[in-house]
Amino acid sequence: MALDLSTALPDAAVKLGFPAADWRAAVIAAGDALVSSGATTDRYTQEMVAAIDRLGPYIVIAPGIAIAHARPSDAVLRSGLSWVRLEVPVAFGHAHNDPVGLVIGLAARDHEDHLEVMSALAGALADRGLSAALATADTPARVRELLAGDIGD
């Protein structure tokens, strides 16, 4: 798959075993990871948190997995992902999919921008074997390998 995850998900955007006290801290961590990888500014992080305050925890799209994101805006410097696996899962207040152990930050400049990365992400997370491997991946490089469909060691 021609997917440049080394650009979309660099080491600086991955935190594994992150200690977060609550959903807000977890989303801020995903936002900070986007900022430190050069994808967004701090305002994008604030917008991700504000979206959940306004619309509820709908971003918890599957058991244990939240996709934190905000609208495309000039707070997005380039498209990117971040990956925050929490040390201890936290509640987002979702009726079916709590608690959340993985927060994936998503920054896109426009609606078409991120289709390829989202497609790889959806494919990987929908695959039960792969999502189990992703949940225990212990390095950023391993996360990228699994997302790119390179399952072999």
Place this chain on the structure above:
Amino acid sequence: MNVVCVCGMGIGTSIILKMNAEKALGRLGVPATVTTSDISAARGAAQGADLILTSAELAEKLADISAPVAVVNNFMDATEIETVLSDHLPRS
């Protein structure tokens, strides 16, 4: 069949739902067009839609919409999406 997947921003979660809904409709053998919308544009996007797919949180905000609204809890669960879709297939 016209299906609209609604999320808060129209990027991200609705795109995941759209991809998995397209796969499920393919398996069900139902010819369909699947599009995405953000919650603020959903009322307009619902014009001419046969079905709206969204999360429980956002479905509450779409209670007065004209098209049927179906809730998907796990956007990654192919079986759940297929069941929700088959429950809402147009009778022909």
